[in-house]
Amino acid sequence: MVLLAPLIITFVLVLAGLGQMVSGRNAVDGAARDAARAGSLERTAGEARAASTSVVGDQLRNVCVSGSVQVRSTGSGHEPGSLYTVEVSCRVRALAMLGLPVTTTVSSTSASPIDPYRRSG
Numbered sequence: 001m002v003l004l005a006p007l008i009i010t011f012v013l014v015l016a017g018l019g020q021m022v023s024g025r026n027a028v029d030g031a032a033r034d035a036a037r038a039g040s041l042e043r044t045a046g047e048a049r050a051a052s053t054s055v056v057g058d059q060l061r062n063v064c065v066s067g068s069v070q071v072r073s074t075g076s077g078h079e080p081g082s083l084y085t086v087e088v089s090c091r092v093r094a095l096a097m098l099g100l101p102v103t104t105t106v107s108s109t110s111a112s113p114i115d116p117y118r119r120s121g
Contacts, residue, residue: 017094017102024063024092025106031059032088032110035071039086040112045078052086064090065103074109080116085109 039048
């Protein structure tokens with residue numbers, strides 16, 4: 001029992017760390033989706049980028065290692081009917097609960113059609 005207990009506890013903690021990685025992946029996917037939608041509602045490309053960055057920052061504040069969130073808008077122009085695409089990436093804590101400074105980079109891309117009836121000035 002003395003030999004098996006530490007192995008079992010370590011195994012459970014590694015599973016919890018892997019669960020954090022899966023949770024981080026889901027959070028990044030959701031943030032990319034919401035950022036693309038927020039950007040597609042804005043009138044200009046600059047406002048869209050600011051809205052996307054704000055949404056991602058709010059949603060990934062406690063998920064990613066501080067200062068590691070990157071938001072990149074792709075596509076050309078910001079005309080109604082085109083797609084507003086956002087790529088989000090960040091470093092997610094993986095095995096921090098074990099005291100290991102292991103992180104993994106997770107990225108996600110999402111697109112949303114630019115709304116022809118978007119917000120007015």
